[in-house]
Amino acid sequence: MKAVILLSAGIDPVSGRPAPVPGEIRAIGLAHELGVTQMIGLHAGPASPVLTEYGGYGLTHILCLKGGGADPVQALAGVVKTHALFADGEPDLVLAAARGRGGSDTGLLPYQLAQALGWPIATDIGAPMEQTSPGQLALAQFRARGAVKPVSVTLPCVVTVPETARCVPAFVFARQRETWVDEEVVTVHPVSAEEEAGTLRPYRRRPKLISGASKDSGGGQLMVDPDPHEAARAIVAHLRALGVLPNAGQAPEA
């Protein structure tokens, strides 16, 4: 497999010094655990010395897109789609930190990039799971309070890695000093004022999962070895009772 690791210009929140982003370090480790054979780091922005530190974690080739900082999504998507990053074909995976540590990083970038590429996204992936079907990736999604949920995603895809993942690769100075940081000038179309402002749509009431749950809904019902259809109906009924799903007969919201 071939993977692109997205790198941001991270700042350590305590010291304010440039430093690698924990999620991005773990993204390199996850790529290794997934059996990625070729890896390249991609940074939308000019080259900076701190990027070589990712080399110490095993990412020894990094491409910086100078001028791409104006619209990173456009710059990155362009390079991933059209640029011959790897000699033998397109990347299978784009890995990013679930959370950046640059001053104006929003955390939306991986989603926007997935949208621009037309790829699915799997978020907060902390570890690989046993792979069962080719063309699919079975992954462990790390959720709040230590819960782990198995997810499956079709390749190629975007994967984000949280800081809680344990796949921290060893730091090797000998690799860092061999790191090859390339800089390439890219031109991106300036973002129009309309796009910058985002899209307008009518207000949609958010489902009140928590408040619904607090109303005594009986805690559901225990079903032992049920018929799948029966089970599905019970789940739907339970979600309706919680107010998560619209009531039967009511038209789904647009």
Place this chain on the structure above:
Amino acid sequence: MGGRTGLLASGLVWGMAGALAASAVPMVRRWRKGKASPKDMIRGLATVPQRYLVDVHHAVERRKGAAPMHALVAGGTLAGSVALAAGVIPALRESRLYWGGVGVFFVTAIGGTYLVWKRRNPRKPSWLSGGRFLWLPDALLAWNLGGALVALVHVAIPEKSGVAWVPLAMMVGGGAGLVVQVARGPMRHAFSGVTWLAAHSRPERFGGGRSTDLRPLDLAAPTLGTLVPGDFAWNILASFDACIECGRCEQHCPAFAAGQRLNPKALIQGLALSARSEDVSAYTGSPAPHAPPTAGKGSMTSAIIGADAMIHPDTLWACTTCRSCVEQCPMMIEHVDAIVDLRRGQTLMLGEVRPGAADALRRLRDTGESGGRPLSARADGLAGENVPVLTEEDETDVLLWLGDGAYELRYARTLRALVKLLRLAGVKFAILGEAEPDCGDLARRLGDEATFQGLATEVIGTLNSRRFQRIVTADPHALNVLKNEYPALGGKWEVVHHTTFLDELVSAGRLKLDARDLPSVAYHDPCYLGRYNGEFDAPRRLLAAACKTTVEMERHGKQSMCCGGGGGNPVSDVDAELRIPDIRMGQASEVGAAIVAVGCPGCTAMLEGVPEPRPEVKDIAELVLEAVVPA
């Protein structure tokens, strides 16, 4: 008429000398596979007698009986053999006086041989090795008794010197044994030891000198640190062969005492065996306690560290770099340098550090502080003292380097006492505030020379932009780095420990002390102040001026035992049977100390972490402040 046996005996010595010289050839060839390190061997060899008789002897005589044994056996055997070799001169062989002299030397050597035998009999002490050592007295006895009898025959019955065939045959047997001992056994230390003394990597240590600073590493070199024996310099390889397995290092090693996976003697022997491509089974001393087994194989070009190599990685990380082994070693071997070289290889080339150490190193790289704490919080413990921060525009007499102990509430108490004392003495001082990052001590001891040099460059840049007379620090680890290790990187200032500085203030009358009637106080020498920087007296003078009753622990001064806090040991998740500070506090209790006086944030934290009941732990600055009287 000297007879043929006399000439044959002389010829035998010459033959043996030839065999010994030939046995040295493969040894020298092997050392030459190490890295080049040009040494002036002529001058070096000229210094050997003095280095041997003064420096080596000082270490040897610390163990009771070792010096007489060595003097008798080595002196007697050598003198007897050399004298016998002179027997090729026919005129000498005619003289009974000559044979009498030869006999006296060999009889002396027999006395020494008895002492050699006695070391391992009736029972071999745990710190000594067995194997070829076990029949060494037999070979020595055969050679020396044979020599003595040949001489006796020529003195008593020169006309029947043919009888000397029997002792001559004994000498042949003993001589063959000794050649095996030199070529393939522990007696190789005679040749390799002389070579190592002549080509020592720290010649400054001889004649009572000191050299403890780690040497900077060229970060552009293809191999950083040591991975295979061939990465060591040739003279270091010779130093491993010089190890005579006396076990003094083992007896003094705090990690070994606590059942951590390090035995300095087994380590040096492991390195020597690797370089000689021998199997670990050739080592007959005690192993590193609880160290998981390794393949126990090696060669000049294969990895030293690893479960499939010679030495288990846990051994490396158990070292506290206290230099106790180095201090004890009669062959003046540099164990700590070897360990740091190996750590450099593991850290810089392979990234193989313990998880806790990896976290600390990452924080040092990314935040400039081993705990990832904000640099601005370092002086929080001094907030009430209103200590000025030295900017580029200001000037001060004393720059107080706080160190990473300052983040702890306990050690901040020590620093507050120190600040109060400086105020009382009217010293003009300041701190760096948030411009003070970590000095890089931890990174360097863990073998991460890249991070160390990064931090050192930053610190040197900061300090060179400030105006001050000298630096005072209460942290001996920072003292060692700032004073001894930064000069090689371009940072030279006068740096003193707070006890040295306070001692000066007291001697100059700027602080007046009234010795208090406290229960007995024992001073614990920090390794990095004592063994590393030779400061043993100032803290003791201060203590004597501040407290009426002081006692010494059995291990004090140069022989002091480490608290367990150095060398990155606390962040390296070291497996142990006991805790080193528990052992140390036990030693304090044994001499009836109610207070242990310390002068290091590491020692404070380690020793105060010992569960009660235990002596109270107080920094010397605190004890001095309590004893100070208004001038």
